[in-house]
Amino acid sequence: FKEKGKMNFEPLYELKNRLENVAVVGINLAKDDFRLKRAVEQLKEYSTAAKVFKQIYDMGNELISTDDEDKCDLFLDLLALLDAVLCTQATTYSGNEPQEIKTIAKSKDYYKEIHYSELSPLVYAFTREGGGRLNIITDTIESNPEIMNDFRVKSCMIHGLSDKYSEIADRMAKELKKQSKDIVPILKDGFDPQGKRNMISRLDIIASLCKEEENDFYKYCIENGSKEMKENAISELKYCQDNIDYILDLIKTEKGTVKNKAYVSLLWMNDSRAEKEWDKFFRKKPFDNIYAFQFTNQQWAIDYLNNFVKEYIVELKNKTLKTAEERRAVESEVAKICSVSFNKEINKNLDYYRELYPYNKYEVKRILSYYIVTNLNKEITDLIKELSEKYEGEFLEQEFLISLLQNKPETVYKNFSKYVGAGKNKEGIKKLFNSLFNDNDKRVSKNKEEVKAREDFRTLFNIIFHIYYNEESKEYILYWQDIKTYSNIKVKLNGFDKKWYDIIFELDNDHYESWNYSSYNTGIKRLYNPDIKGMKEKYGKFYYNIILSRIPYNEDIAFLNKLGWTDYKDFIKGIIDIEKNSSAFADRVRYVGYVLQDTLMSENDLIEQLEEIMAINKKNPKVPINLCDRWLERLKSGVKVKEL
Helix, strand or coil: CEECCEECCHHHHHHHHHHHHHHHHCHHHHHHCHHHHHHHHCCCCHHHCCHHHHHHHHHHHHHHHCCCCCCHHHHHHHHHHHHHHHHHHCCCCCCCCCCCCCCCCCCCCCCCCCCHHHHHHHHHHHHCCCCCHHHHHHHHHHHCHHHHHCHHHHHHHHHHCCCCCHHHHHHHHHHHCCCCHHHHHHHHCCCCCCCCHHHHHHHHHHHHHHHHHHHHHHHHHHHHCCHHHHHHHHHHHHHCHHHHHHHHHHHHHCCHHHHHHHHHHHHHCCCHHHHHHHHHHHCCCHHHHHHHHHHCCCHHHHHHHHHHHHHHHHHHHCCCCCCHHHHHHHHHHHHHHHHHHHHHCCCCCCHHHHHHHHHCHHHHHHHHHHHHHHHCCHHHHHHHHHHHHHCCCCCHHHHHHHHHHHCCHHHHHHHHHHHHCCCCCHHHHHHHHHCCCCCCHHHHCCCHHHHHHHHHHHHHHHHHCCEEEECCCCEEEEEEECCCCCCEEEEECCCCCCHHHHHHCCCCHHHHHHHHCCCHHHHHHHCCCCCCCCHHHHHHHHHHHHHHCCCCCHHHHHHHHHCCCCCCCCCCCCCCCCCCCHHHHHHHHHHHHHHHHHCCCCHHHHHHHHHHHHHHHHHCCCCCCCCHHHHHHHHHCCCCHHHC
């Protein structure tokens, strides 16, 4: 404990620090504080050097070993003695050259002068309970991101990892991963490998920031942590290739899910022993562990998966699936293979999808559509052509997407409009549109051709309603889901033939109520192109009829105002028979009251509707006139609709 004639006081300072922490969490918990026990044990060697050190050591042992609830006097005596020793033994020294003080702060922004009024709402959000705290935190991050660089706020953020409200904890984990490595010492301070979710979050953040630099810390967590901590720490061994022997030892000594995690870590090791051990593990339950391949970057692992899939396909083609249960099991296995092979892009020539299509058509087509939207090339178009010839009529979505991306708008319409009723009369189109709202085709019709026509109609419009018209750039954009990230991919189209609109609006009133309960009406709204003659009128009529069959909302009125819509006939009552359904009418009037002043409705139109309602009320007093009588009175006194 001496170095070059100088005593090392670090153990005394560590004991003092641990005692101060105990004072915060509660003296009665001292007996169970393993870090305090470790600090006391470090003084054992000092106890032989001087009586005062022995006294400190004995008092520390008594504090952590006794069950006596009244430890306050002992605790205070020990802390006072430590303070006295450290104060009297301290020395001062002045060298020739001033030395830079080493701190964990490597950034000039580590400490900021922040006014209490700025900081206090954030501290409150992190340290208190109750609703609304996430909004305070989110607003602060967005409006004043620099505040997150202050070390006091960083401590609050780390405290937020243990928040009972999981959304706050998750948001803090996300924000802390954006910090520099300066945050790591604070994350390690008070770290407990036996801790729960918040400690595992700390580990995850440290690994995200430091990768292989904290390899020893990951091992510390494995050797001292809870089961869940071990599992998470083992996953971080992937950053250092030198961990291969350590991982192999874990496989020998650990059990259950911890052992399984060690096996999965082998996929990141570039070592022949890793492949050999992995093979033993994987062959036992391949489809329980196949997703582990998704994130590996080792070529041997990708080759291994390739070989496994090839073997699986050969076996599958030679297998007879006799029962529905067997077919469902294979469908699930193929879904997993498609997902993993897609994410790893293990087979660039798409052979797997050709072979696996009969066993899970939905999953294969979903992936092929994604490839078309993101990386259309000859290989994909040739495969779609081959599959559509072999499985006639099953690849309409993929063929339509290819045409949208490659052909002129007129060509797309010419080749595909037949699937959405082009050339049919209103009744024929009406039947097809009904399939959007009732997709139980076999119940609607037993005619196979009619069922197929309904399916094809839905297929095309499910794509059309993913197309947006950008009024600013005057471009049609296809929005498609990225099945890797679940975000939207935006693809510029060559255009969109205006004749599609003629089919969309070839509807009668029977459909308007159905549109209320469907997201498709939003899809139609996104297609609105003001540069096409007659669109304002068609869209106005379509959307106005929708809000006649349900209560109107602010966004409805905003869109109608954009169209310059002024024909508000029957707006107050909608399609409701007010004598037969007075409660629905009363409810509608209440909601109309929220938006009435924002409409472009004329005072005369509104007066006419209100007088009609008042006349009905005279014949049938059960018809409610709440608001209506007041509106009418005010309008007749000269008040404008916008002033109601």
